[in-house]
Amino acid sequence: MGKRPLPPLSVLQAFCAIVETGGFGRAADRIGQTQTAVSHQLAQLEGWIGGRLFDRGRAGARLTPLGARLHPAIAGTISELETALYQARASVSVRSVAVFVSPEFSSQWLASRLPDFCQRHPDIELKMAVGYQRPDFKPGGADLAIWLGRAEAGLIEEELLTDEEFVVSSPALSKQLPPRNAIRAAPLLRYTGMRHTILDWQRWYEQITGGSGEADTQFDIVAAVEDGLLFESFADMLDACREGRGFALVRSSLVARDIADGKLVRCFIEAQPAAVGYNLVYPQNALQNPSAALFRNWLLSQVRSAA
Numbered sequence: 001m002g003k004r005p006l007p008p009l010s011v012l013q014a015f016c017a018i019v020e021t022g023g024f025g026r027a028a029d030r031i032g033q034t035q036t037a038v039s040h041q042l043a044q045l046e047g048w049i050g051g052r053l054f055d056r057g058r059a060g061a062r063l064t065p066l067g068a069r070l071h072p073a074i075a076g077t078i079s080e081l082e083t084a085l086y087q088a089r090a091s092v093s094v095r096s097v098a099v100f101v102s103p104e105f106s107s108q109w110l111a112s113r114l115p116d117f118c119q120r121h122p123d124i125e126l127k128m129a130v131g132y133q134r135p136d137f138k139p140g141g142a143d144l145a146i147w148l149g150r151a152e153a154g155l156i157e158e159e160l161l162t163d164e165e166f167v168v169s170s171p172a173l174s175k176q177l178p179p180r181n182a183i184r185a186a187p188l189l190r191y192t193g194m195r196h197t198i199l200d201w202q203r204w205y206e207q208i209t210g211g212s213g214e215a216d217t218q219f220d221i222v223a224a225v226e227d228g229l230l231f232e233s234f235a236d237m238l239d240a241c242r243e244g245r246g247f248a249l250v251r252s253s254l255v256a257r258d259i260a261d262g263k264l265v266r267c268f269i270e271a272q273p274a275a276v277g278y279n280l281v282y283p284q285n286a287l288q289n290p291s292a293a294l295f296r297n298w299l300l301s302q303v304r305s306a307a
Contacts, residue, residue, distance in 0.1 A: 007048050009081075012074050013138075014041040015053065019071050020153055023060040030152060032136060083285045085139045096125035097291040100135035100145040104193060104234040105278060108254040110146070117298050124291045132193070137283045143292040144282045146299075151281040158280040158296075160303050163251040165204060166271035168259070170244040174267040182268070184219060187246035188228040191237040198225045201249055208270035238264075253278065256306070 017027035018038065028035040046053055053067035063071065101110060106128070118126065129135075135145035137155075151157035169186065177185050188201055205221040229246055231237040234254070241248040242263050251274055258264040280299060287293040 004048075007045050009078070011041045011045050012078060014038050015045055016071065016075050016078060018042065018054065018061050019063060019067070019075075029134070032134065079284075082139065082283070083288070086285050086288050095123055095291045096127060097289065097295045098127040098129065098141065098143045099295065100129045100131070100142040100147075102132060102146065102148055102193075103130050104251075104254055105146055105148070106130045107235050108238075108257075112257070113302050116302075117295065120298065121291075121294060124294065126295070135281070137286070143286050143289055144280060144296060147279055147281045149276040149279070151279060155281050155283060156286075158300070160278045160280055160299070161253045162277045163253050163274040164271040165200070165249060165251055165274050166266050167204070167247050167249050167268050168241060168255055168264040169247050169267040170242055171262065171265050173244045173246075174265045177267060181219065183221075183224075183247070186244075188221075188225045189231065189237050189240055189246040189248045190225060190228065191231040191234050193234055198222055201225045204249055204270075204272060207272045208268065253306075 013031060014027065014033070014037075017030050018024060021027045021030055024035050024038050024042075028038045031038070042053065049066070049070075051066050052064050053070065054061040055064055056062075114126070129142060134152075135142040135147065137143075137145075146160065173186055183205070190198070190201070202221050202225075229237075229240060231240060237248055238250075238255070238258070240246065242258070247267065248264075252271075255264055259266070280296065282292070282296070287296060
């Protein structure tokens with residue numbers, strides 16, 4: 001073999017991401033880079049090899065015969081390297097698991113239950129990352145992720161919670177609602193989270209009024225949400241809802257404790273299945289880390305006990 005340095009691992013990962021997603025933009029989203037950066041990395045790999053790996057067209061990026069021959073070897077090598085690194089990390093004396101979770105699930109569901117895990121496994125260092133960006137499963141990143149929606153190709157997905165969506169308010173506000181067109185009685189609340197939009201409110205309202213003859217033809221749900229109160233976080237929105245400042249459209253798993261404690265009530269009977277649910281997502285080799293396997297088993301037991 002020649003002494004010419006091999007392309008960096010990040011370049012090879014970008015190549016595989018383009019193959020697996022079928023486009024430069026989708027590959028950039030997967031690996032957390034810009035589309036320009038992905039293009040530069042591919043150009044670097046093609047320059048090193050001396051030939052084109054993709055034909056670019058309106059339908060996306062399609063492998064050339066050279067690229068098709070090369071991809072299985074690169075993907076297999078990266079997988080073997082990840083396995084070796086995970087095994088090495090699992091063998092060291094410090095036991096740890098890194099978990100990525102969304103802010104809403106962290107504050108409303110997971111936080112109150114985590115002390116149980118820490119009490120059961122005091123020797124495991126639990127590293128929590130909270131945010132909306134896609135989890136990074138590279139070595140040194142997340143072992144497991146609790147993700148709202150489906151997993152990307154190549155990842156294992158286990159269903160955690162299947163939610164309903166419905167509207168809640170404070171008990172005091174609920175008692176003041178008129179028998180008709182109650183949706184007009186208070187502001188509609190929302191927050192700036194990744195999956196909470198005006199369309200959610202619109203979908204819910206159309207579902208409860210469709211075919212019932214109860215629709216308020218003078219009520220514009222979109223305008224009402226736009227005129228309502230916007231909060232920085234789900235927790236802030238719920239605080240306002242508990243204070244009687246308006247209605248909140250929520251997922252059942254995130255308000256179960258509030259409803260059980262009487263801090264919030266379902267102020268309308270109508271509910272609908274949530275479009276996406278919470279899933280546990282992780283790479284194929286993640287459970288080779290014994291601490292990740294313990295957290296996964298503990299989490300599934302908590303879900304079952306909450307059902």
